[in-house]
Amino acid sequence: MKEIVFLLEEPSARAMIEGIVPRIEAEPPPVRYIVFEGKQDLERQLIRKLRAYRNPDAVFIVMRDQDFADCRDVKENLKRKCADAGRPGAVVRVACRALESWYLADLAAVEAAFGTRGLAQRQNDRKFRTPDGLGNPDRELKRLVPEYQKIGGSKLIAPHLDLDNERSRSFYHLVKTIKDSLSTNNEYYLPVEIEL
């Protein structure tokens, strides 16, 4: 039976994805979230979690923040682990640089979530035009919305995120991956790799 399995580095990623899955597909197949205790824990346990997963029809989506590592290194390393675990079809998505980059790319959603007036207008400020390049998105977001916290904030923002937003490429690719895995009925479907 088809199942979507997200392997995530922390609970805030789960909160975000839980907020967008029902908006992509009202009646999705079973979705499981395996939430690790940070990226080291994800890196360490990924192979075992994939290798001994019992459902042969499960579709895996691995996601972690890029933070200050090289995006391609992070991705290739995770891909290699998926292949080592016998799950070469698992899709790896890297948030450039962190979840907060995606929120900064959609200030209208942040404004709607927190009721902070005038935020959406600032989307055209130079630094929020392409927020994937911002070095410290967490700090930038807190500067705009001091009450933002990772899990609670993600729960609030996710329902407002514009799923067609292309301002952050990595968010766009994640949404596309989720759409592809949810929409296909073929149980043996392996999502097509998309270049970041």
Place this chain on the structure above:
Amino acid sequence: MKIESIRLKNFKAFRNAEISELPKMCVFVGANGTGKTTLFNVFSFLKDSLTDNVHVALTKQGGGRGFQEVRSRGADGPIEIELKFREKGDSPLVTYSLSINEENGRPIVEREVLQYRRGSKGQPWKFLDFSRGKGRAVTNEPDKVTDGSALQREEHELKSPDILALKGLAQFEKFPASKALGDLLENWHVSDFHIQQARPERESGYAEHLSREGENLAHVTEYLYRRHPDIFKTIIEKLKQRVPGITGVDSKVTEEGRVLRRFQDGAFQDPFLARHVSDGTIKMFAYLVLLHDPKPHPLLCVEEPENQLYPRLLAELAEEFRDYARKGGQVFISTHSPDFLNACELEEVFWLQKADGYTIIKRASEDQQIKAYMEDGDKLGHLWRQGFFGGADPL
């Protein structure tokens, strides 16, 4: 004495729940409010029913509206509790079932049966079968009877329909099964340790067993120090390994008759009094005292042993609980600690989850995915944190 299974119907959050093939050590996890404490309360309820009557037991659990409050919301029909146990490893499986109802606003024992099978075939023999204050109990020694037809029964009427017939039978040495059950219900123990209770010096007194909240720790320390020096020495050795700096503990009764516990720190000449020692030290000391009890309880229930303890010590604590269970009593533990769970075995762990307002109990070993990961060398605490314990997580 080992409990093999527990079945509950209409008991508070347990509308219909059953756990079977219980190991000597059982560990329960579950979000707040899923019924871990209620599960332990089954034994307080049975104890109160046995020593007083079901009316008192219901009032203790549910206040003035006793029966209505203890019976699951939205349920009608009686409250049912069934325990299956063995007196020893090879003795027959005994079933004790109790069904409590209400009639004209007063609780009554609808049915109370104690039965077991001799050998693996045939009808179970009912040693005790009562309903609404009347019934039959066996009078000859069951162990000497090999043919069911040789059992002699006598009609009895109890003083009131809300008392347990077991109360009478449990007194007699010649009924080992009922005596074992009575012993379990009277001597089971719950530990819900409160540091502030255990810290102060106390007027001298006598206690062999640590109390529920630990307020008699000073007395039990004094008892072990004087009467069981070898056990006391073991406790101190373990404490020294686990709490850096501690080199010894002793107990002293002052001239005014107060019991002092003095903790020696290797770096200082004068010992510290218990009231100045850290929470974690007191707690570790209390658990060591509890678990090295010269006369273990037949059933020990422990609520969240992890509080105040350094995470790395929890693995050893879990081993000590298992050791206690191996040597004597059965141990039920509720925990919220992944570190504690990491030290548990697959067969030992259960989780409680709510479904449509009522609690269901799941067993980790029956989940094929958890089993597959454990066979691959994973640990239960990690799997729990990663969300593999189904509905055990709060939303």
